[in-house]
Amino acid sequence: MIRRIPAWLFPRLTGAVAWALAGLVLSLILGISLMAWPHLSWAAWVGSENGASNPLDPRSVHLVPLLVGTAARTFLMSLAVIPMGILTAVYLAEYAPSGSRAAGLLRWLVQVLAGVPSVIFGLFGLGFFVGVVGGGLDRWTGDLASPVWGRPALLWASLTMALMTLPVVVVATEEALRSVSQDLRVAAIALGATRLQVLLRILLPNALPGMATGVILAIGRASGEVVPLLFTGAAVATQGSLALNERFMDLAYQVFVLSTQSPDPQASRPLLLASVWALVFLSLLLNAGAAILRFRATPAARDRL
Amino acid sequence: MLAQRSSDSGPPRRREIAFDTVTFEAPQNPVCIEIQSLSLWYGPTQALRSVSLIVPERQVTALIGPSGCGKSSLLRCLNRMNDLIPGVRVSGGCRVGGVDVQDPQVDVTQLRRRVGMIFQKSNPFPQSVFDNVAFGLRIGGCSGSELEGRVASALRRAALWDEVRDRLGENALRLSGGQQQRLCIARAVAVEPEVLLMDEPASALDPVSVGRIEDLIRELREDYTILMVTHHMQQAARLSDQTAFLHQGELVEVDRTDRIFSQPRDPRTEDYVTGRFS
Numbered sequence: 001m002i003r004r005i006p007a008w009l010f011p012r013l014t015g016a017v018a019w020a021l022a023g024l025v026l027s028l029i030l031g032i033s034l035m036a037w038p039h040l041s042w043a044a045w046v047g048s049e050n051g052a053s054n055p056l057d058p059r060s061v062h063l064v065p066l067l068v069g070t071a072a073r074t075f076l077m078s079l080a081v082i083p084m085g086i087l088t089a090v091y092l093a094e095y096a097p098s099g100s101r102a103a104g105l106l107r108w109l110v111q112v113l114a115g116v117p118s119v120i121f122g123l124f125g126l127g128f129f130v131g132v133v134g135g136g137l138d139r140w141t142g143d144l145a146s147p148v149w150g151r152p153a154l155l156w157a158s159l160t161m162a163l164m165t166l167p168v169v170v171v172a173t174e175e176a177l178r179s180v181s182q183d184l185r186v187a188a189i190a191l192g193a194t195r196l197q198v199l200l201r202i203l204l205p206n207a208l209p210g211m212a213t214g215v216i217l218a219i220g221r222a223s224g225e226v227v228p229l230l231f232t233g234a235a236v237a238t239q240g241s242l243a244l245n246e247r248f249m250d251l252a253y254q255v256f257v258l259s260t261q262s263p264d265p266q267a268s269r270p271l272l273l274a275s276v277w278a279l280v281f282l283s284l285l286l287n288a289g290a291a292i293l294r295f296r297a298t299p300a301a302r303d304r305l
Numbered sequence: 306m307l308a309q310r311s312s313d314s315g316p317p318r319r320r321e322i323a324f325d326t327v328t329f330e331a332p333q334n335p336v337c338i339e340i341q342s343l344s345l346w347y348g349p350t351q352a353l354r355s356v357s358l359i360v361p362e363r364q365v366t367a368l369i370g371p372s373g374c375g376k377s378s379l380l381r382c383l384n385r386m387n388d389l390i391p392g393v394r395v396s397g398g399c400r401v402g403g404v405d406v407q408d409p410q411v412d413v414t415q416l417r418r419r420v421g422m423i424f425q426k427s428n429p430f431p432q433s434v435f436d437n438v439a440f441g442l443r444i445g446g447c448s449g450s451e452l453e454g455r456v457a458s459a460l461r462r463a464a465l466w467d468e469v470r471d472r473l474g475e476n477a478l479r480l481s482g483g484q485q486q487r488l489c490i491a492r493a494v495a496v497e498p499e500v501l502l503m504d505e506p507a508s509a510l511d512p513v514s515v516g517r518i519e520d521l522i523r524e525l526r527e528d529y530t531i532l533m534v535t536h537h538m539q540q541a542a543r544l545s546d547q548t549a550f551l552h553q554g555e556l557v558e559v560d561r562t563d564r565i566f567s568q569p570r571d572p573r574t575e576d577y578v579t580g581r582f583s
Binding site: 181188205 | 414415417428432493496
């Protein structure tokens with residue numbers, strides 16, 4: 001049966017599908033760029049001087065504050081997810097007794113976390129971070145009438161995102177640690193290195209490119225993600241402050257709101273297109289960063305430089 | 306030069322020689338390593354059977370024998386690298402410079418600084434040449450100009466200095482195979498061990514590099530006690546002062562190298578060194 005399939009069929013079929021996908025991605029990027037181009041004026045980035053600026057009107061919002069908000073929440077998320085993810089992965093790769101049920105359970109739970117729908121993360125963030133942690137802080141400081149922490153805010157949205165992207169960092173870091181050659185480990189131990197010295201001086205430096213790839217993929221996923229933000233702190237328009245306990249503006253959230261709930265779709269279209277373009281290029285940029293790190297991660301590739 | 310007493314405890318009917326102690330009539334050099342009735346199991350499999358061996362200071366001792374005979378296992382007992390393998394059990398003892406290696410109280414990191422190891426496959430860190438040699442010194446707390454001096458002297462000792470003095474910042478993986486192995490020797494020598502364990506140090510190299518490594522071993526012999534596993538008969542004959550033949554986990558015979566190769570006492574040794582089985 002298989003013998004009857006002509007030899008040229010599979011190379012062509014697989015190639016056709018692969019290139020069709022590549023064409024789709026390219027035309028997406030090109031199409032968005034072409035549509036957004038007329039709207040990427042200086043005013044779209046920072047706002048025009050003469051335009052009546054009402055901070056609570058979504059139509060007077062500009063790209064720069066949106067990008068700043070997204071950058072802030074992504075940065076805060078990284079501050080939380082990088083140490084949490086690396087510590088977990090180091091435990092799993094180095095200290096958990098190999099083949100133990102506890103480690104297996106932990107690894108499985110991380111995978112479960114990866115499969116949890118983002119809307120659940122949003123609700124969890126609202127219930128746990130906003131309600132339990134934030135509400136608890138307010139109760140502790142004794143001011144329940146006007147909550148300071150017990151409301152959706154930048155900090156809680158960032159922590160919710162950190163939980164959501166934790167599996168990406170854990171899996172990439174553990175994989176990177178495990179793929180450090182056993183020879184290097186043995187060489188270091190034979191020179192009298194302690195376990196901690198092997199970890200700090202051999203394993204982590206050599207796993208760094210793989211770990212960075214994981215972190216960038218996590219950031220890439222988080223920066224375009226909207227759903228968890230719906231409940232935990234994003235707002236259409238704010239006064240522009242970036243306080244930890246205030247709501248914040250966000251690029252992806254703006255795209256979602258403008259495309260589904262705009263009071264005047266015609267008027268908000270320029271901002272929508274510009275936001276979409278910015279979002280796409282942000283993700284392109286982050287993926288390019290991850291690719292460069294992956295390239296540098298392989299010693300052979302590094303040697304060719 | 307070597308005399309052995311056959312064991313009183315061994316069953317007399319079996320045709321094997323068990324060494325409980327090996328003493329030297331007129332030892333030229335003091336004893337460095339003393340292995341006594343060392344047995345080793347990987348799970349249920351016994352890899353070493355009551356091996357006893359004395360290694361004199363500042364000599365080259367070659368361990369020969371067919372693959373799987375326990376040479377490498379024996380080597381790894383001496384710096385406790387066997388600890389890394391799960392399910393290893395050891396009985397009997399070995400002393401390096403008077404210290405009982407198997408003693409659970411022994412600080413293994415200190416021990417490994419005294420007993421350096423060179424592996425069959427050179428394994429430099431993917432860092433600069435300098436950082437490779439500096440690794441053991443840095444974890445020992447050495448820094449600054451002292452570090453630089455000791456790195457340079459280790460590279461000189463490993464006969465690598467002239468080739469890499471202008472490439473100290475270059476990634477060690479760019480060196481040739483033979484240079485990488487000499488770099489690993491420099492890295493081991495840098496922490497000034499007493500013993501160098503070499504596990505087929507030249508088996509993965511081209512003939513020219515092998516020659517250089519052999520020259521180097523001859524020089525290192527002046528300062529270090531070297532215990533070397535090799536599959537290469539001529540190499541053992543060229544380099545070593547004494548040779549021990551292991552077979553199926555048993556130390557069959559140990560003697561001055563010239564005698565092992567010219568007039569072995571045990572027929573198994575003779576078969577092996579003459580190439581009748583491998």
